[in-house]
Structures are given as structure tokens and as C-alpha cells.
Amino acid sequence: MANDADIALVKRQEQELVLSQFDEAVAYALGSSIRARALAEGLGLVVDIRTWDRQMFFAATAGTSADNAEWVRRKINSVRRFQRASYRLVLERGEGPFLPQSGVDPADYVIAGGGFPLRVAGAGIIGCLTISGLPGRSDHGVAVDALCDHLGRDRAAFALLPE
Known part of the structure; x- marks a missing residue:
């Protein structure tokens, strides 16, 4: 089972990586930065960014399949139900x-x-x-890195150590 330090760090990520606002422009900026990283590093991944009632960004890079979109759907459901990062559930x-x-x-x-809750100040x-x-x-790390970059936070201060 995971160590307590990893769980504490993921809880801190969830509490501190908070957006001041969220709209289509923020979704696009986050999603585009993740897609650009995937292309630059040759990562096969799907990125989905949404509010609970609508998808606001979706991209898939080479090396992914319909299975990845299905994993995304199930991760989203887990984040919504349990109100925490899906990696914290792991x-x-x-x-x-x-x-x-x-x-x-x-x-x-x-x-x-790989599923990370989007928290907005004053809204949850x-x-x-x-x-x-x-x-x-690694899916989790890509999400955290993107939020750190968007918020101007130091990636290293929020990064889980490699296993």
C-alpha cells in the first residue's frame, strides 16, 4: 500500500492547486499545454477537461485508442463521486x-x-x-504539472517522487 507521505502530498495538491476562475479559455489553455507537452515528449495520451455538466476540452495524441477515452470516463466518475484525485483512491x-x-x-x-478535481476558489x-x-x-503527474504551470506554482514542490 502507498506511503502516508504520498497520500499527504496528493491531498495538498488537491487543496492548493486551486483556480481563481474556470471557463472555456482556462480549459483551452490547460488542455492545449498538455497536448503540446504530449507532442513534444512523444506521449500517447488523451486529455479531457470538463465541468460536471459538459466537456470543455478533449484531445488525443498518436498511440491512444477508444479504450483511453473509456478509462477517462470511468476516472471522471470516480473523481466526481469521491471528490478526490483518482490517484488518491489508488x-x-x-x-x-x-x-x-x-x-x-x-x-x-x-x-x-489520472483524474484530478478542478477546484475553483469560493466554489469548490x-x-x-x-x-x-x-x-x-504518470497520468496524475501530467495533470498536476499542467495545473502548476497554469497557476505559476513550482512543479517540484508538488511532484510525487518516481516509484
Whole structure:
């Protein structure tokens, strides 16, 4: 199981990487920066940015498939239901399907890194930034890096150490 330091850091990421506002321009800026990084580094990934009621940015780079969009959908559902980063669920529960007693359908929810709650100051969690295509810890890291860059925060101060 994960160490307490990783869980504490992800909680800190969730609490401190807060947007002052969120609209189509912010979604586009975040999504475009992630897509540009994926192209520059040759990363096959899907990025989805949305409020709970509508998708505001979607991009897929070479090397992805329809499966990645399906993983994104399930990660979004998990972030929305549990109000936390999907990688924190991995750290707290371990990777794999939800247990039957959790009351969630594994066809619609997944414990896998890459879904990060979008929190707006004064409004709380309003949506999700989701990445799929890399190992879960790396998917999570891409989302955190993009938020750090957008907010002018130091990536290194929020980065999980490599496993």
C-alpha cells in the first residue's frame, strides 16, 4: 500500500492547486499545454477537461485508442463521486476494481490515476482534468504539472517522487 507521505502530498495538491476562475479559455489553455507537452515528449495520451455538466476540452495524441477515452470516463466518475484525485483512491485503496460493497459498478468507475478535481476558489470542486495513456502515477503527474504551470506554482514542490 502507498506511503502516508504520498497520500499527504496528493491531498495538498488537491487543496492548493486551486483556480481563481474556470471557463472555456482556462480549459483551452490547460488542455492545449498538455497536448503540446504530449507532442513534444512523444506521449500517447488523451486529455479531457470538463465541468460536471459538459466537456470543455478533449484531445488525443498518436498511440491512444477508444479504450483511453473509456478509462477517462470511468476516472471522471470516480473523481466526481469521491471528490478526490483518482490517484488518491489508488493510494488509499490499492489499484483494482472497487469492492462489491462499495456500491459502484466497475463498468462506470475505476481506481486508476489520472483524474484530478478542478477546484475553483469560493466554489469548490466544479469538474475534472483527466489524463489517460500513461501509467496512473504518470497520468496524475501530467495533470498536476499542467495545473502548476497554469497557476505559476513550482512543479517540484508538488511532484510525487518516481516509484
